[in-house]
Each structure stands twice: as C-alpha cells, then as structure tokens.
Amino acid sequence: MTWVGDGFKRPPNKHLCCSPLICPIAVQGMSGCRSHGANRSPPPCPFLHFLPAAGRASSRGIMAQRGPHPTLLLVLLATCLALASGETRYEKFLRQHVDYPRTAAPDTRTYCNQMMQRRGMTSPVCKFTNTFVHASAASITTICGPGGAPAGGNLRDSTASFALTTCRLQGGSQRPPCNYNGGTSTQRIRIACDGGLPVHYDRAI
Structure with missing residues (x-):
C-alpha cells in the first residue's frame, strides 16, 4: 500500500x-x-x-x-x-510516517491534530510523538539501499535530507482527546529496514 x-x-x-x-x-x-x-x-x-x-x-x-x-x-x-x-510493518510505516505531498493545513498545530487522527494514532491512546516525512515512498525506500548508510543492526541513515513535520502531544496524559503541537525541519533520517523496505522510523539526525 x-x-x-x-x-x-x-x-x-x-x-x-x-x-x-x-x-x-x-x-x-x-x-x-x-x-x-x-x-x-x-x-x-x-x-x-x-x-x-x-x-x-x-x-x-x-x-x-x-x-x-x-x-x-x-x-x-x-x-x-x-x-x-x-497490515504489514511496511504498510504501517507508510500510514504513520509518509505524507507526500504534504497535506495542506493553516499551521502545524492544525496539521498535527488532523493527521494524527486521520492516520489512526489517537485511539485508544494518544501517541506521544510522531514524524511525518514529506517524500515519496520510493525515495524513502532508497535509504534501505544506495541512498543510505549502515547505522547498526537493521538501522540505516539517509544520505539525503528530507522535509519533516514532527508532532508532539501536549500535556502529560495519553487519554483522548489528543492535542498536538508540531514543528517542521529538513534533516537526514534514521530508519530500520527489513527485506529492503522501511519498517520503522527511528529519528532525525
């Protein structure tokens, strides 16, 4: 998918x-x-x-x-x-982390509140933090090959930088309703690969 x-x-x-x-x-x-x-x-x-x-x-x-x-x-x-x-691990990665082209929103707070809900990360509990990568699945998948470098185990670091939006839960409770703030950046990313496909977002680097 x-x-x-x-x-x-x-x-x-x-x-x-x-x-x-x-x-x-x-x-x-x-x-x-x-x-x-x-x-x-x-x-x-x-x-x-x-x-x-x-x-x-x-x-x-x-x-x-x-x-x-x-x-x-x-x-x-x-x-x-x-x-x-x-749902495979790859499909879950796409659902949780890939938004390309970036969904339009007036600000990052609105973007995060909408996207976290739409992508199924606000029920039954609110996910604390999540990063959306604004690039095609194909370009992210290259990190698992020539577009990435080994980072230990099945982790790989991208050689290119990607546009990111990171959403963070506000308040200490994970009980809905969920309220998020967000920030944007352009950074390299570290992901885990399995069978040549991205299956886990680790962090920006």
Whole structure:
C-alpha cells in the first residue's frame, strides 16, 4: 500500500480493507479487499462493535440518503486500515510516517491534530510523538539501499535530507482527546529496514 497525501494506492494482487457490506462508511469506493479464501469474507471493522445495533443496521440507509461526512469518513477509514488484519510493518510505516505531498493545513498545530487522527494514532491512546516525512515512498525506500548508510543492526541513515513535520502531544496524559503541537525541519533520517523496505522510523539526525 502506498500512501499519497491523505489517500492511497493499493498494489496489484494485494488488497486491504474491511468488507463494504460490513464497514459501509469507511470503505465506500474501495474496489477490493485482501483475499480471505473463496468462501470467506474479509474481517469486519472492529470499531463497529461499539456502535448500537440499530446504528449498524441503518448505516447504509443513512449513507444513501445523505452521504458520508468527509471528516468522519477519513477518521473511520484510518481506523479501519489501522486495525484491519494483515497490515504489514511496511504498510504501517507508510500510514504513520509518509505524507507526500504534504497535506495542506493553516499551521502545524492544525496539521498535527488532523493527521494524527486521520492516520489512526489517537485511539485508544494518544501517541506521544510522531514524524511525518514529506517524500515519496520510493525515495524513502532508497535509504534501505544506495541512498543510505549502515547505522547498526537493521538501522540505516539517509544520505539525503528530507522535509519533516514532527508532532508532539501536549500535556502529560495519553487519554483522548489528543492535542498536538508540531514543528517542521529538513534533516537526514534514521530508519530500520527489513527485506529492503522501511519498517520503522527511528529519528532525525
């Protein structure tokens, strides 16, 4: 899965989503799901367990009548993708750390509060800190090869600098609602690689 801004492209022969019949709000418009066998359905979205039965039954009718609220759709989609079974370490890295081109926002505080929620990092607890790299997945992946240098174990340091936005939780509690401030910089980064793909963001250097 390749994240592009706030959207994504699914790679050939590999699909990740919840069933549109079970998760009608979050995955409306998604064209396929990871194969679960000829006679098996993809897993339901976990957050639906917290909806009243009437709400689950009527969600499709509501969608047909009024359409999804854009913000709600993004939040539920991020949650669905984060919790759906089958997310690889590489896909998690893309979801949590790649935002290219950078999503427009009036300031870094707004950017961080929106992006941390949209990418599924504010539930069930608020993540303390997270860095978004504003570069394509392909350019970041080169760090695992000729674009990086060994830094011990499976860590590698980039030879190039990247535009970054680092979001930091304000206050001492990780209980939602989450409130973030952010800062921007252009720095080299250290990541962990596995099988030639980035799987963990370590830090800026």
